Every structure is written in C-alpha cells, then in structure tokens.
Amino acid sequence: MSFEYAPAPESRSVVDLKSSYGLFIDGNWVDGSAHSFKSVSPATEEVLAEISEASDDDVDAAVKAARRAFTRVWAPMSGVERAKYLYRIARILQERARELAVLESLDNGKPIKESRDVDVPLVAAYFFYYAGWADKLDHAGMGTNPQPLGVAGQVIPWNFPLLMLAWKIAPALACGNTVVLKPAETTSLTALLFAEICQQADLPPGVVNIVTGAGDTGRAVVAHPGVDKVAFTGSTEVGKAIARTVAGTNKSVTLELGGKAANIVFDDAPLDQAVEGIVNGIFFNQGHVCCAGSRLLVQESVYDDVLTRLKQRMATLRIGDPLDKNTDIGAINSAEQLAKIRELSEVGETEGAERWSAPCELPDRGFWFAPTIFTGVSQAHRIAREEIFGPVLSVLTFRTPAEAVEKANNTPFGLSAGVWTDKGSRILWVANRLRAGVVWSNTFNRFDPTSPFGGYKESGFGREGGRHGLEAYLAH
C-alpha cells in the first residue's frame, strides 16, 4: 500500500493582487518616476504584478518624508503612543495572517506551511515584542532618555521578505526612528501589503516609506545623506560595499550577512532529532537562510548511521507547489539563484565530492532544485566554504571535539552553528568555542523576538532581536 497525498492547495482567493504597484511615500501611493519591473511567482514564472522602480528622486522624496515625520510627529510622540501604533500593527498582522502567508508563498516560493506557521506568526510577534519597548526605553540599559537616531534606511533580502521587514521596522519605530525600507526586487509584494496595513493602522504619514527596486535603489537609500542609520540584511559582498559607502559619514550601521554554519553531530546525539535538525537546518526555506546549517560535521563513529537516516528522511520531503499545505520544499526564489546553486553544485562534483539528491519529481515550470547532499567533502572544497544559499548540504566528518570546533570555525563567516550531543558539559564546551552569533544546541533554526541574532566576523555586526536589538536604533 502506498499513501499518496492528494493536492491540498491553500486558496489564492484571499489575496487581492493588483496589476501594478506604486511606491509608498509619505502615506500615499505614488508612481515611481523611473521604470517598473515584474514580480514573478518562482513556482510558475507567472507574472504577479508590475512594480515601480524607485529612482534617486523617489528615494529622496521618501527620505524627506521620513525626516519630516521624524521631526514633527514620531520622535516627539510619547513612547506610550508609539507603542499603541505598533500593537495595532501587530494585531492587524494577525488578523490578515492568512492573506500575508499566501502572498508571501506566492511571491517568494516558500511553502505555505512555513509562511503560515513560521514567517507570519513571527512577524506579528516581533511587532508585539518591540511595541512593548517603545515606552520602556529608559530601562533598556542605554541611559535615561535615550534618543532615536533619525531616519533609518533599511534594505532587506528576498528569503524572508516580511519577517526581515519586521526585524527592521519594529525596533526602528519602537525607538522613535522613521524608516525608508527597500524590499528585495523579487519579493516586494508583502512589503507593499504591509504599507496598506500601516494605512489601516492610521500610522502617521512618512513614518514608514516603502521604496521598491533593485540594487540601484538600495544604493540610493544607503548613500542618501539624509539617512542616519543603515540596516542591511543580505550578502556579505553587498554588506562590505555598504560599509565602504558609509565610511566617513555619521551613519551608524548594522549588517546581517552570509553564513556557512557548521552543524556538529556527536556520536552520543539524539540521532533522530539530530536528523530532523539537519533537515531543518539546510532545507528549511529551500536553504535560502543565512544561518542555514550548510556544513554537516558528523563524528566518524556515527557517520553511516546518520547518513542512512538522513537519506531516508530526505526521501520523504515533498517538493512542489508552495501553496500546497503538504509541501516541504518550495521553489528557488529566482532563475539567478537557481543558476548559482547549480553552478556551485557542479563545482562540488568537479572537485570530487559525491552528490546525492532526494528522489523527487520537479515541476516543469518554475525554478526548482532537489534537496541535495554532498559527501566526501573536505574543508578545501568550494562547497564547504562558499555560501550556496540553497538546499545543498556538504557533509564532513571529525573524530575529536577539538577537531569539530576547529573545522566549524575555519571560515570567514560566523553567524550560527549547531551542536548535537546528550552530554551537557560538552554542549557548553563547544558553544563556548564556536565563533558564531547563534548556537543552537540540540535544535536548529529557532527564532524569537526576544532572542538576539547576528554574526561574528564576515557575517556582519550588530544584533537584531531582544533588548540588544534596540542598541542599533538608539544613540548611546
């Protein structure tokens, strides 16, 4: 007997897609003065909408609107009132959760079960959490009466479009800053829906401005002299360019960049949960996760056991329609990203690593990549060093705890790491030595608004989440 799951698609009808979208500046929808571009569903290559590309002038208008809102309304407003706006937004996010989840999956390609159960609930949670800080900043450990920085220019990536928006906007607003946010060009739609939510919440015009576009728009936001604070999540390469751009200015910067996290499995690990953690670590969100556990380090004595279980488990992953409630792995976000994943995977084979992909049928249209692992990988291989940002896991082995730590740290990145063992003292020993901003022990890829997140070394600087996340948005 064989248990086939019939299609269980989430209805698209909950989403009211417009054929074209303008920019959200000063509380109004305005047409961009430059070109427009198409937002495509990565699962079907269907054009979802035309999006305005914000020009330098549009960005300038947005920054000026944010400045006016900052000086006249938002910064002078009492924390109590700011908090109530943010709570209001959090509630509307909860009310419109289904709509946001469907739109996110449609535009990004991530499975609906993740947008529904992870992304959108966390988005609301981040707003709820930071709402509560708005009137308690005196108690945040940054002196009494800490002041906002001004206008925050925020540039976010396509892997968690709405969640990254929440990570950026919620603390910025709670601290009294106003924002100009640029979503990634392939995933603008939920940010634009968020703009509607700001309108529904009666957020004063100019407090949140959304400018859509690609790299040029992002550069304009970062470089704009009226921006006091730059927050960026994305590639290390762009992060470095931003650090150079802001050099010599008074802008403060936080960067949340790439990673090549080690997920270390010791021989006494709870193996079934470790396998779940490995799968979650690298295949969650198609591996489009900066903190993905993309390097599996397995202790030699359990290597065969772990690999067998891992392959069994990977064979149960369901790849396909992001809107199907049973889909585990959705579409790769763009043709460009797919090409990059393919290229690095081919390099992996050329370098002599052994490739194994889960047996699965991929849809004909859209951008797809089967969950893949490489065994026989050495530290020197490119697939063990470069961020693939896709569902591709490199498997390495180790014998001793010291070797595991040494290999884990042998990377310019330092965002996250995982460690699996039933021995408590070993967890703390390893966690203590890992040069990474987040260490998940006997779990992986957990996120919470109270929990600071951010990297060491070339994974960026500054923390998002928790009390620490306020530091990026207050003068202190």
Add this chain to the structure above:
Amino acid sequence: MKVAATGWRPTLPTETSAGRLDVRKTYKLYIGGAFPRSESGRSYVVSDTRGRFLANASQASRKDARDAVVAARKAFAGWSGRTAYNRGQVVYRIAEVLEGRRAQFVDEVRDSQGLTRRRAEAVVEAAVDRLVWYAGWADKLAQVVGSTNPVAGPYFDFSIPEPTGVVALVAPQESSLLGLVSVVAPVITTGNTCVVLSSYDRPLPAITLSEVLATSDVPAGVANILTGDPAEVAPWLASHMDVNALDLTGVGDAELATALQVAAADNLKRVLRPAGAVDWTADPGIGRMTAFLETKTVWHPIGI
C-alpha cells in the same frame, strides 16, 4: 600619596647625578611579550614639547605590525579563555605595577605633554584609577549586557558577550598615557587581544607602559605596542584580514580615518570612530568595551 623621588630619570638626557653619566633606556617595540627593535632598523627622534631631544624611538614597519597581529592572534584563545575573575586580577595588577612606577610615568608624561608636574601626577593617577575601574568590570559586564531570553517555546536561551578577537588600536595622539590606558584597558579587560599604535609624537609613556604590561601577569601577545607613524602602519592593520576590529580614536586626519574605514570593510571589521574629541577625564561608560564585543546567543531545549 607621595612617592619617594629616586633621582633616576632615564628619559631626560640633560639630567645626571653628580659625577655620573646616567644609563639611558633604549626604546623598543613590544610584540609577543618581547621588546624587539623594528625589523626595519628604523628609529625616529622623540622630542619634548619644547623640541628638546628625549630619545630615539623605534619606527615600526608594516612587518612589525604583521608580527604583532600574529602575536595577538596567538594569544587570543588563551586570554579570552581565562576566567573573567582572572582577567580582572591581571588588569588590576597592571594598575598596581603602574602605581609602582608612578614617578617614572609622571616624568614621561610631563615631558611628553608639556604638563606641570602636578598635572602630570593627576594624569598618572587617573590612568591607574582607570585600570582599577576597568579591572572590576571584567566579571560584571556579562551580567549587565548579557541576558536570558524568554523565548516563546520550550527552550533555555541566553546571550553572553564575547570578545571580538584581535583589535587594532590607534591610540590618542595627545593623551600619551591616560588616553592610551583608556583605549587599551577596555579592550583587553573583556578578553580581546590588541595591537596598539601609540601616539606618534609622544610614544615614551607607551613604551614604558609595555614594560608594565610585561611585568603584570599579562600574557605575551595580549597587548602589543608599536611606536611609529599611523599614516604608514595603520593602513596595514586596517586591511589585515586577521584583525577583527579597529579603533580609530587616535587618527586625527579625517581623510586617513575614512580610508582606514574603507579598508576595514574588506573583512567587516568592527570600527570605532569617535564623533569628536574625547575627554579622557570623563566617566568612560561601557561603550569602549561593548564596541569590541560580540553577542553570542545559545539555545537549548528544555525536556526530560
């Protein structure tokens, strides 16, 4: 406290005790716990504020900077792995030894900065007190800036500060001792190791401070002190891919500072560039420590 004058004034070429030619000190670099001359063989003349010759100081080269970074990296694991209590004791020990050399520092600060003896004494006292202040922070900062995080799930989740790694410091150009101590102490107290470019024109207290460090239980390589031209050496530190952070406090030239910031972006160094002049007598706050700290967050499930 009145410190007995010894009459022994190594830094002043004019002063001799009756009938005796004094023994001068050779001012060298401090790298990995040793006192080498610059590998370049260069030195430069150090004068007091009235232009009188004080000494020849080693003029550090890019290779000296390179060696200092290697020494700092080598020392990092051990130093950051010490208990906070132990680091606090070591920093306190620096204060003790500095206090013991009070007279020497007063003379050097007076000559370097052209201060009155009384002002110079106040500077030295403040430097000692600053070290004592930071020493106490070693085992308290984690409690102030760390946290346990009440996540919405069955997990214990905590955040702790950890040292960033190897920090390159361009020390203040004016404040030859207090400024120097005020930038070095916060960095090493939290477990970083550092490479310090001292004040170019006023390097002598920095060199004497390295003698203090060398005799204060500070492990070799934890603080490395170079004398030389920031414009020449700092770019090598700013672009060095094994340096994790950069303190530009002592870079007065705005263009140079920006160039260093740009170079630092190559490996995303944490950069501290104060907005304006720093008052070294003011309460320093914890900003100089937190600027060179990472926050590590650790999750673990709670279950049976």
Add this chain to the structure above:
Amino acid sequence: MASAPPHLLGEAAASPAALRRFLHGLPGVDQVGCEARTASLSTRSIKTTSKAWALDLAISTIDLTTLEGQDTVGKVRALCAKALHPDPADASCPRVAAICVYPDLVATARAALGDSNVRVASVATAFPSGRSSLDVKLQDTRDAVSAGAHEVDMVIDRGAFLSGDYQRAFDEIVATKQACGTAHLKVILETGELMTYDNVRRASWLSMLAGADFIKTSTGKVQPAATMPVTLVMLQAVRDFRDATGRQVGVKAAGGISTAKDAIRYLVMVNETVGDDWLDPAWFRIGASRLLNDLLMQRTKLTTGRYCGPDYFTLD
C-alpha cells in the same frame, strides 16, 4: 528462568549487565525535538481521495476493543457484528483488523467472527497492571490462546523495568512468547508509566529483543495512553530494529485515539517514518473503541457530501 535470545543482537541478552549496557547505549530522544516533529507531521492536510483511502486504511487497522469489567457476551457479539460490517449500509466499507477482549470472552468472539479474517486479540498477563506472579501471567496467556486467541496483548513488568531490572522484564516476555505458541504477541509498554521517551525506546528494544511481534503503547487504563511522540519513538525503534536484525515488528497505538483526524495523523506518521511496509493491518494497529464511529461518520461525509450525526451509527 533461562532466556532464549532469539535474535542477532542476542548478545545484549547474554547477561543483565549486557542488556543494560545495550539499552543505555541506544541513542537518546530529545523530548522537544521529538514533539516538534510530531507537531509538524500533524499539519499534513489529507484531503479528498487520499482522505478516503486513509479512512479505509484506518478502519482496517482497528483493534476494536472492549476491556471493561462490565463487558457481556452480548456486547462482545455486537462488537463482532460491527467488526465484520462496520457500516451495514455500505458493503465497500472494510472490516476492522481484530476484536480485542479479556481472555474469558475470547471464545465468544471467536464464535461470533467465525472464519472471517477478523482476528481475535486477548489481553493477558494480569492486564492491565501486570502485578501477579509469572505463573499466573503465563496461565492467563495459555487460557487466552487455548480459547482461540490469535493474538495476545501482554503488559510488561513496569516495576521491574523502572527499577532497572531489565532482565526480569525481558525474561517475562520470552516466557510469554513461548506460552503463546503460534499466537502473535503484542507487548504493551504502558508508555504513560515510563515517564521518558528514552525509556520508551529502551522498552521497545527490550521487547523486540525478547521476541515481541508487536509493540503496543498502552493498556488504555493509564493516562496518557497513546500519544503521537510516543508512537513516533516506537516507530523509529521498529525501523532501526529491522535495519539491525532484518526482522519486522509491528506497532500498535492504543488508547486515546478517538477521532478520524487523529487516526489519519497516525497514519501520516507511519507513512513518513517507516513507510509503506508498515501501512498495513499486519504491521500497524490502532486500539480503539470510539474511533470507529468517527471514521464512519467522516467516510459517510465524503461519500454523501454532507455532515453526519452520531445517531446514525451504532454505539457498539
């Protein structure tokens, strides 16, 4: 008593110390991760054709159970009639896997079921507590088998297990297996009394090593009875056991599974943990009494397109 290690891993049963070492050498189970996995499996959305298929499979895996002091011959006969024709109005409705009763009602059930393929399972070994001498437990087993039980559901000695006397629990299973003869032996772990998933995994292995044909979660007399995480750990154990020994052992989730939605979640979990090989009444059972009616109601909803009420299904 002398134990007869029947399997490749027999060395584990060579001595109490070896058995203990073996059981404590099994990988641990992280509670949070295990429960997170079952929560994730529970979000599967089984609709239309797959739901119809799953409902029928669920019905066919039921051990339709009555284990009450007030059980009567009449009740057991009625239950047997229902087992044979769960939905009298629909001949396409599958039969359940077995009837599960106390030993004294085995003969009644056998007579009522005739030579249908519905099995008769009997609880034994001083069910549910297991607190009797071994002789009494074995006689209980022999009574059930001689009355015609195809399957025996025994309970492990939790007292021995929890006190670390694994050998005693092991030997009892071996002896009961011998007393069963050709009858299939289901070993009830009573997971609600084992406290940790680590213990569930150890008890699963201990039972399989001692010769269990099935491992079963619960008597239904202790709360919590079957849970998704406990069953997941047992499914992982039978999977690993087959990998290690080549012998396939069945799993029975019993107690507390009362809705079609729950039952389908268990089938999804079986499907994604051990796969097709266990998606069969020969290898997976659900011990239940109330569940059948909900499955029938959902089945009727699927075929008629309207919601049903309990009045349209017999209580037993």
